[in-house]
Amino acid sequence: MVILVAEDETDIRNLLKLSLEQEGYQVLAVADGLAALELFREQTLDLAVLDIMMPRLDGLNLLRKIRETSNMPVIMLTARGEDMDKILGLGLGADDYLAKPFNMAELVARIAALLRRSHQYGKPNVQEMAKAPIISGDLVFDPDRATVTIRGVSLNLNAKEYKLLAFFMANPGRVFTRQQLYQSVWQEEPFAEDNTVMVHISNLRSKIEADPKNPTRIVTIRGIGYKFMAGQTGPTR
Numbered sequence: 001m002v003i004l005v006a007e008d009e010t011d012i013r014n015l016l017k018l019s020l021e022q023e024g025y026q027v028l029a030v031a032d033g034l035a036a037l038e039l040f041r042e043q044t045l046d047l048a049v050l051d052i053m054m055p056r057l058d059g060l061n062l063l064r065k066i067r068e069t070s071n072m073p074v075i076m077l078t079a080r081g082e083d084m085d086k087i088l089g090l091g092l093g094a095d096d097y098l099a100k101p102f103n104m105a106e107l108v109a110r111i112a113a114l115l116r117r118s119h120q121y122g123k124p125n126v127q128e129m130a131k132a133p134i135i136s137g138d139l140v141f142d143p144d145r146a147t148v149t150i151r152g153v154s155l156n157l158n159a160k161e162y163k164l165l166a167f168f169m170a171n172p173g174r175v176f177t178r179q180q181l182y183q184s185v186w187q188e189e190p191f192a193e194d195n196t197v198m199v200h201i202s203n204l205r206s207k208i209e210a211d212p213k214n215p216t217r218i219v220t221i222r223g224i225g226y227k228f229m230a231g232q233t234g235p236t237r
Helices: 010-022 033-042 059-066 083-092 104-120 159-170 178-185 196-208
Strands: 002-006 026-030 047-051 074-079 096-100 134-136 139-142 147-150 218-221 225-228
Touching (some): 010 026, 010 104, 026 033, 047 104, 059 083, 096 104, 139 159
Parallel strands (some): 002 026
16 A cells, blocks of 8 residues: 655654655655655545645645545644644544654554544545546435435435445445444544444435335345445435
């Protein structure tokens, strides 16, 4: 797997590169944001580690540009105590952050967890999703226009319902546990007794199923989780 490291402090950049290469990763290390942006546009990357304070293009603006076309995992490096940087980074789509000075073993563990989650649950790339609408029976998900329609009539979905349906439709026929769905859509670890996924699926069923009490699109696999069935029909509107 290929990791982009953007860090202007030479000692930290070299340490990151050496440590990650020892873990078996291919590392592309640069000293400023513009160089990192060029690599991002030229290379296929699996994850990025970005320092916030960098010359030419800072980490937050670099993250903003990355998120225009990619959902690859991004870890931000912040100065200790800079809570606003953390808030801004997470708001722009960062997956995780570490404050300097950080423990290298902890960073390596977080990278491994993000890569495992990203590849195991098949989080779709924004560019791949935007190629064409996903059609399932009379249900059409159009990522380019950010719309969901049944027989041409737009559905009113909130942000999480939209992302949940997008994930299901991008992975038809696959069974996902509640934990996997939460990690993929909410991108964080669920609480043990959290019913968030169940509530959102119930709300989604009420909008896309002909009979929400007997769903044929998002079906429950007893004792395991949920599966999206392609080609079904929805409610008459």
